[in-house]
Amino acid sequence: MTAVSGMTSISELKVIDIMSREIRHVAPDCLLSEAARQMADGRISSLLVLSEGHLAGILTEHDVVRFMHDRVAADTPVSRLMSAPVLTASADLDFASAYTLAMSRHVRHLVVTGAAGEVVGMVSETDFRSHLGLRLLRQLDNLTAIMEREMPLLTEDASLDEGLKLMVHKGASYVLVVDAGRHPLGIVTERDMPSLLSRATPATELPMRTVMHGPVQVVDRRASFTEAAGRMFDHHLRHLAVVDETGAIIGMLTQHRLLEQIGFTLVEDAWRNLVASQEALLRSEENLNRAQAVARTGSWYLNIQAGRLEWSAETYRMFGVEPDMPMTLDDLIRRILPDDREPVLVAWDGALHGEPFDVEHRILVDGEVRWVQERAELSFDPDGRPLFAVGTVQDVTDLRLARQQVEFMAHHDALTRLPNRILARDRFEQAVTMAAREGRKVALLFLDLDNFKTINDTLGHQAGDHLLQQVVGRLAEAVRGSDTISRQGGDEFLVILTALPDENGADAVAQHILEDLARPFVVDGHELHTSASIGISVYPDDGAEFDTLLKRADMAMYSAKEFGRATYRFFTEEMNRHAFERLQMQNRLRHALDESEFLLHYQPQVDLKSGRLLGVEALLRWQSKELGMVAPGRFVPVAEESGLIMPIGTWVLREACRQARAWRDELGLAIPVGVNLSALQFRRGSLVATVAEVLDETGLEPGLLELELTETMLLHDTEAVRAAMDRIRALGVQMSIDDFGTGYSSLSYLKRLPVTRLKIDQSFVRDMIADDDDGSIVRAIIQMAHSLKLTVIAEGVETAEQGAWLAREGCDQAQGYHYGRPMPAEAVAARFARRGETARAAAG
Numbered sequence: 065m066t067a068v069s070g071m072t073s074i075s076e077l078k079v080i081d082i083m084s085r086e087i088r089h090v091a092p093d094c095l096l097s098e099a100a101r102q103m104a105d106g107r108i109s110s111l112l113v114l115s116e117g118h119l120a121g122i123l124t125e126h127d128v129v130r131f132m133h134d135r136v137a138a139d140t141p142v143s144r145l146m147s148a149p150v151l152t153a154s155a156d157l158d159f160a161s162a163y164t165l166a167m168s169r170h171v172r173h174l175v176v177t178g179a180a181g182e183v184v185g186m187v188s189e190t191d192f193r194s195h196l197g198l199r200l201l202r203q204l205d206n207l208t209a210i211m212e213r214e215m216p217l218l219t220e221d222a223s224l225d226e227g228l229k230l231m232v233h234k235g236a237s238y239v240l241v242v243d244a245g246r247h248p249l250g251i252v253t254e255r256d257m258p259s260l261l262s263r264a265t266p267a268t269e270l271p272m273r274t275v276m277h278g279p280v281q282v283v284d285r286r287a288s289f290t291e292a293a294g295r296m297f298d299h300h301l302r303h304l305a306v307v308d309e310t311g312a313i314i315g316m317l318t319q320h321r322l323l324e325q326i327g328f329t330l331v332e333d334a335w336r337n338l339v340a341s342q343e344a345l346l347r348s349e350e351n352l353n354r355a356q357a358v359a360r361t362g363s364w365y366l367n368i369q370a371g372r373l374e375w376s377a378e379t380y381r382m383f384g385v386e387p388d389m390p391m392t393l394d395d396l397i398r399r400i401l402p403d404d405r406e407p408v409l410v411a412w413d414g415a416l417h418g419e420p421f422d423v424e425h426r427i428l429v430d431g432e433v434r435w436v437q438e439r440a441e442l443s444f445d446p447d448g449r450p451l452f453a454v455g456t457v458q459d460v461t462d463l464r465l466a467r468q469q470v471e472f473m474a475h476h477d478a479l480t481r482l483p484n485r486i487l488a489r490d491r492f493e494q495a496v497t498m499a500a501r502e503g504r505k506v507a508l509l510f511l512d513l514d515n516f517k518t519i520n521d522t523l524g525h526q527a528g529d530h531l532l533q534q535v536v537g538r539l540a541e542a543v544r545g546s547d548t549i550s551r552q553g554g555d556e557f558l559v560i561l562t563a564l565p566d567e568n569g570a571d572a573v574a575q576h577i578l579e580d581l582a583r584p585f586v587v588d589g590h591e592l593h594t595s596a597s598i599g600i601s602v603y604p605d606d607g608a609e610f611d612t613l614l615k616r617a618d619m620a621m622y623s624a625k626e627f628g629r630a631t632y633r634f635f636t637e638e639m640n641r642h643a644f645e646r647l648q649m650q651n652r653l654r655h656a657l658d659e660s661e662f663l664l665h666y667q668p669q670v671d672l673k674s675g676r677l678l679g680v681e682a683l684l685r686w687q688s689k690e691l692g693m694v695a696p697g698r699f700v701p702v703a704e705e706s707g708l709i710m711p712i713g714t715w716v717l718r719e720a721c722r723q724a725r726a727w728r729d730e731l732g733l734a735i736p737v738g739v740n741l742s743a744l745q746f747r748r749g750s751l752v753a754t755v756a757e758v759l760d761e762t763g764l765e766p767g768l769l770e771l772e773l774t775e776t777m778l779l780h781d782t783e784a785v786r787a788a789m790d791r792i793r794a795l796g797v798q799m800s801i802d803d804f805g806t807g808y809s810s811l812s813y814l815k816r817l818p819v820t821r822l823k824i825d826q827s828f829v830r831d832m833i834a835d836d837d838d839g840s841i842v843r844a845i846i847q848m849a850h851s852l853k854l855t856v857i858a859e860g861v862e863t864a865e866q867g868a869w870l871a872r873e874g875c876d877q878a879q880g881y882h883y884g885r886p887m888p889a890e891a892v893a894a895r896f897a898r899r900g901e902t903a904r905a906a907a908g
């Protein structure tokens with residue numbers, strides 16, 4: 065037996081752990097005297113009576129008290145005296161239940177039986193006590209409240225017979241022998257009875273003085289209960305007298321009383337634990353329900369054999385079923401969408417054969433389709449029969465939507481919801497597989513909107529976005545449902561035309577697209593016109609790989625743009641060569657600065673009234689060692705594309721300022737010089753600082769430098785642009801607007817910008833006399849510039865007639881071949897010096 069001292073240990077104990085395996089027994093015909101002798105010799109409190117190995121009854125020392133009191137003859141067989149039937153307890157009964165059983169039946173011994181009902185041991189009060197710790201007893205804190213106050217007391221002259229009477233009548237296990245002042249002299253207990261009975265001469269007439277033993281173990285009434293109980297436990301006492309300050313007995317603490325009290329405590333504790341655990345269960349159930357609601361995860365339990373299904377509150381909510389409505393597996397299946405039932409049943413069948421059950425399916429809840437994920441674990445008996453399943457069900461509708469969204473976003477453009485390049489590639493490859501089988505063609509149409517950037521810059525990105533969405537609608541009208549429209553980014557689209565018998569199909573679609581886009585768009589209240597440049601490449605003629613065909617369609621688009629926009633071009637090998645040349649040019653441009661291959665030409669500008677030379681515009685020239693003289697119209701766009709325009713532009717600025725300063729220093733000519741700026745220079749880098757640095761470095765008067773900006777440069781990020789222009793103007797540098805009339809001119813911003821001159825674009829000047837519209841535009845620009853107090857210069861003036869026309873219309877200045885082609889610096893100096901039309905710079 066293992067001694068334990070804590071409640072926890074007790075809760076784990078079973079009868080088998082505390083019982084005594086030594087079973088003392090006698091046969092039914094054993095005489096009382098012999099039985100008593102055996103009990104006395106062995107100092108045992110009970111004897112079992114076994115008949116042919118079967119439990120027939122029990123004889124205890126408590127019984128012996130009664131036999132002596134009743135003067136039962138010592139030669140009486142125990143079969144006539146024993147208590148029967150005997151209270152038994154199974155060996156695997158838990159400690160608390162066994163203890164409660166013994167206490168409630170007021171028995172001090174429990175006979176322990178095995179699985180077949182055979183006697184395997186015995187548990188006495190002392191066994192129970194040995195396993196009860198002080199911790200439990202501490203709960204009985206009041207000693208005097210627990211002690212017995214009604215005690216069997218006798219004087220030492222009283223006979224044992226009187227003592228037996230008292231014990232029987234009071235149901236006591238002892239008699240105390242006291243003096244007149246109730247001071248304890250000795251004690252006689254049940255334990256003494258078997259030996260007294262087995263004496264040869266009857267003891268009942270003997271005075272207590274001769275049969276009692278002492279001294280009586282006492283404890284002071286002021287002692288704590290724990291102290292008192294501790295002493296009883298330590299010294300194996302069954303009785304402890306409680307005395308007052310004078311030593312007089314006031315009560316008795318007995319082992320039986322003690323155990324009875326502990327029994328109450330145990331029951332009370334068990335009850336309290338039960339209530340607490342029920343509350344905790346309710347609480348945890350509530351918490352579980354709450355947690356399940358938050359996690360949108362319900363749980364269920366299925367007794368497979370009984371077909372009984374239990375749902376958690378959240379599962380009921382998820383399925384839209386009234387809480388606590390009885391559910392079966394069939395009820396559940398009925399709630400699954402018909403298309404999903406089969407896969408669920410297949411998964412369930414798999415689970416019944418040991419496979420994991422993890423399935424997503426749809427259910428109909430109040431007319432709404434929801435997705436749930438079911439997972440379960442099944443338990444099987446040793447023969448592999450499924451017993452029950454415990455499962456979870458999670459509402460994954462939002463998760464699936466989010467997943468679909470992510471999936472969609474990975475393959476589509478967010479603004480237009482068109483397939484992106486990844487999906488386009490996929491669709492192209494599918495189309496090519498089919499086309500290869502059927503001997504057909506697939507065409508890629510690479511489409512770039514013309515003027516989109518200007519629209520975006522003028523009306524804002526939101527209007528730009530709305531225009532793109534409308535363009536998508538028009539594209540969809542032009543193609544078949546089996547074709548794919550994809551957005552490549554910005555204003556670029558890719559159309560994949562599938563299963564074409566020949567390339568003429570692509571021709572027709574491109575034409576159709578151009579016609580559709582030619583119709584005006586209404587965007588945020590503005591009527592807008594746009595067109596597209598389309599490049600076409602065809603499988604298998606131009607290649608089989610998506611990347612190759614895409615690149616070639618892009619080249620063809622570029623060619624369409626160069627050709628004049630609003631048109632389409634099929635890819636040709638010539639384009640390939642052209643693209644290759646551009647790449648080569650870019651590579652050569654990289655070295656052009658280092659190799660000093662750039663130079664500036666200067667084109668004169670004149671006053672229209674007096675014909676006087678006013679200044680020059682610096683125009684960049686590239687004298688390439690490999691390519692010869694390359695016109696800026698060819699290489700400036702390439703330099704802009706590659707970013708090389710930044711260092712090249714700074715070189716132009718520095719060279720123009722250096723030259724103007726040289727004219728002033730060497731010839732005494734103050735010739736104002738205009739320098740073209742690229743949009744990139746204006747947006748990127750520190751233009752203001754570069755201008756200041758160059759002026760400082762060259763020592764040119766700032767007033768002799770004019771920066772030419774284009775309209776579209778000014779539309780972008782106007783606040784920042786204006787701030788930069790103000791700072792340049794503050795340096796004393798002039799600013800003009802080049803190519804005026806080609807962009808989306810806004811008078812309101814023009815008024816606020818620190819520009820001093822407008823340059824009418826040469827495209828209007830060219831036909832202004834022959835074409836009334838162009839003539840009207842030129843007139844309007846002149847009037848508008850004047851009303852804003854700006855000087856107007858017309859560029860591209862090639863004839864005297866044009867010059868006269870402009871002079872008549874009030875245009876202030878002109879530039880063009882009529883007045884002089886762009887020329888080297890020396891020629892400029894000669895012109896200015898020869899005509900003597902410019903002011904001589906003041907000396908110094």
Ligand SMILES: Nc1nc2c(ncn2[C@@H]2O[C@H](COP(=O)(O)O[C@H]3[C@@H](O)[C@H](n4cnc5c(=O)[nH]c(N)nc54)O[C@@H]3COP(=O)(O)O)[C@@H](O)[C@H]2O)c(=O)[nH]1
Pocket residue numbers: 667681682683684695696697700713716740741742802803826859860861862879880881882886
């Ligand atoms: N960012 C920079 N751009 C520059 C620079 N230098 C030139 N450019 C731009 O390149 C474009 C082509 O320039 P270019 O070939 O020099 O043509 C200029 C003139 O030669 C031409 N012109 C002048 N008069 C006439 C004429 O009577 N008829 C006719 N057909 N062409 C004429 O016009 C071009 C001047 O244009 P603009 O700058 O708009 O005044 C051109 O866009 C240049 O801007 C540079 O350093 N940086």
